[in-house]
Amino acid sequence: EAEQIKSHPCTVHIWDLKRIYNLEASRTEREEMYIDLKDHPIPCLLANQTENKIQSLLAVMSGNTLVDLYERWGSRLLEQNVRSFLQSRGKVNKGIRSTILDAPDNFFPYNNGLTTIAEEVVTDVINGQTYITGLKNLQIVNGGQTTASLYSTYFKEKADVSNVFVQMKLTVFPDFESTDLVSKIARFANS
Secondary structure, eight states: OOOOBTTBOOOOOOOOHHHHHHHHHHTSSSOOOEEEOTTSOEEEEEEEEOTTSOEEEEEEEEHHHHHHHHHHHGGGGGTTOSSOOOOTTSHHHHHHHHHHHHOGGGHHHHOOOEEEEESEEEEEEETTEEEEEEEESOEEEEOHHHHHHHHHHHHHHOOOOTTOEEEEEEEEOTTGGGSTHHHHHHHHHTO
């Protein structure tokens, strides 16, 4: 486990020859991101599936899960996002922070949630309910401020986020980097 350095969280990543080889062999600029959610599955509903294998799911993610994802993957989750985190000085981010600290039960009704994309989703049915148990190359295309504000408030203020829940719209389609659908989703979700 990594220690904090001057109150900054740190992570440790071990790169062996196999990992370096796999990255080079993939011919991409970054390593594939696979998020294993088997220990903390996310409940979801299949909202839409098109003939060209595009799926849309609606989900509710716990604040703890979102904090864990951002802590593990950081800005990798926001590479397709149109805006970056604006610090807690902005009006929106101050509102998110105060809701987390003062009214966490109201976070879900107050917040617009996340618009996300992924190349692949793995789901399992547990006791009749569908859960997301894995995601390949998840990207938050709208909701970066929500994500970073939640993480920042959790980390800096030691806020309890166990009663915070965030809605997530997830669109899943293979090879999203070679299509303009991502830019349209991001643009329309921010309009």
